[in-house]
Amino acid sequence: MVLYSFYIFDRHTECIYSRRWTPRPVSSSSKAARPQSGSSITSSGDAPTGRKGMSHADDEKLIFGLVFSLRNMVQKLGGDDDTFLAYRTGEYKLHYYETPTRMKFVMLTDTKQNHLRAYLHQIWANLYVEFVVKNPLAPVEHPGGIGVANELFEKGLEAFITAVLPA
Amino acid sequence: MVVFALFIISKAGGLIYNREFHSGLSKLTSNDYLMLAGSFHGMHAITKQLCPAMPAPVNPSSTAAVLAPSPFSGRPSGLEVLESTHFRMQCFQTLTGTKFLLFTEPQQPNIDSMMRKIYELYADFVMKNPFYTVEMPIRCEKFDRGLDGFVKVRS
Numbered sequence: 001m002v003l004y005s006f007y008i009f010d011r012h013t014e015c016i017y018s019r020r021w022t023p024r025p026v027s028s029s030s031k032a033a034r035p036q037s038g039s040s041i042t043s044s045g046d047a048p049t050g051r052k053g054m055s056h057a058d059d060e061k062l063i064f065g066l067v068f069s070l071r072n073m074v075q076k077l078g079g080d081d082d083t084f085l086a087y088r089t090g091e092y093k094l095h096y097y098e099t100p101t102r103m104k105f106v107m108l109t110d111t112k113q114n115h116l117r118a119y120l121h122q123i124w125a126n127l128y129v130e131f132v133v134k135n136p137l138a139p140v141e142h143p144g145g146i147g148v149a150n151e152l153f154e155k156g157l158e159a160f161i162t163a164v165l166p167a
Numbered sequence: 168m169v170v171f172a173l174f175i176i177s178k179a180g181g182l183i184y185n186r187e188f189h190s191g192l193s194k195l196t197s198n199d200y201l202m203l204a205g206s207f208h209g210m211h212a213i214t215k216q217l218c219p220a221m222p223a224p225v226n227p228s229s230t231a232a233v234l235a236p237s238p239f240s241g242r243p244s245g246l247e248v249l250e251s252t253h254f255r256m257q258c259f260q261t262l263t264g265t266k267f268l269l270f271t272e273p274q275q276p277n278i279d280s281m282m283r284k285i286y287e288l289y290a291d292f293v294m295k296n297p298f299y300t301v302e303m304p305i306r307c308e309k310f311d312r313g314l315d316g317f318v319k320v321r322s
Binding site for chain 1: 192193195199203206207209210213214215216217218219243244245246247248249250251252253254270
């Protein structure tokens with residue numbers, strides 16, 4: 001599986017955690033699709049291919065607005081108990097999970113996956129709640145992402161991605 | 168196998184056709200449908216923007232299966248399938264920018280062929296209708312009947 005990016009949004013529409021993996025060249029090799037951890041983490045350096053003048057912050061805002069509207073559209077059409085799971089384009093697939101407290105977990109992968117709602121739920125329950133919510137030093141809210149990207153959470157996420165996510 | 172509804176959105180984002188085949192989606196007012204169509208038009212444009220990687224170069228063998236092979240192969244495609252717990256929405260955009268939204272059950276097979284057939288009906292009964300003005304709401308009885316027959320045979 002090729003993983004492009006992962007975002008967490010809080011209930012105030014703010015992106016409190018984001019992580020990107022540089023996409024691999026499509027034709028490199030059929031195996032080893034998942035980027036290795038460590039060297040591939042990019043905070044702000046990699047220029048998104050195919051677009052000009054869009055910063056990562058713009059991306060985050062666009063993604064939030066998009067999943068927010070799609071979620072509302074799905075609820076309007078399918079009823080209140082309907083939830084938005086994922087969408088796919090020709091190039092990528094976006095997976096969505098929303099916690100009861102309206103935190104939103106978003107993951108962008110290649111198109112060949114089934115929806116990853118269960119995995120995003122696990123990230124929330126096993127990593128976010130354990131290492132961020134239960135951290136006595138972290139604030140209750142995370143303006144600007146304070147307290148989210150701590151060492152245990154980062155390590156846990158990395159381990160989760162290499163060990164649990166479908167290859 | 169259940170097909171809930173078909174929407175057709177013009178290239179300007181207006182809803183020009185709206186048809187329900189099976190109940191299952193919530194009933195909305197026609198104003199709400201127009202708003203949904205308009206906002207979907209915008210969301211579709213955003214999904215194109217967000218493309219994290221350039222699309223793979225299309226190999227000639229696979230183009231035969233594509234519904235409308237695009238001359239702009241380097242351009243990202245925008246939203247194609249949306250999944251929710253209650254329904255699945257397939258979006259097909261023609262080369263001229265008209266969007267067909269088909270709402271089905273979540274585990275519906277062969278939506279592509281169904282979409283192709285609907286596009287065919289549209290081309291035959293809407294575009295070839297001399298009384299139809301483009302970008303205007305579609306009121307063609309033959310198109311309605313064609314869709315009805317097609318969906319009923321399938322379900």
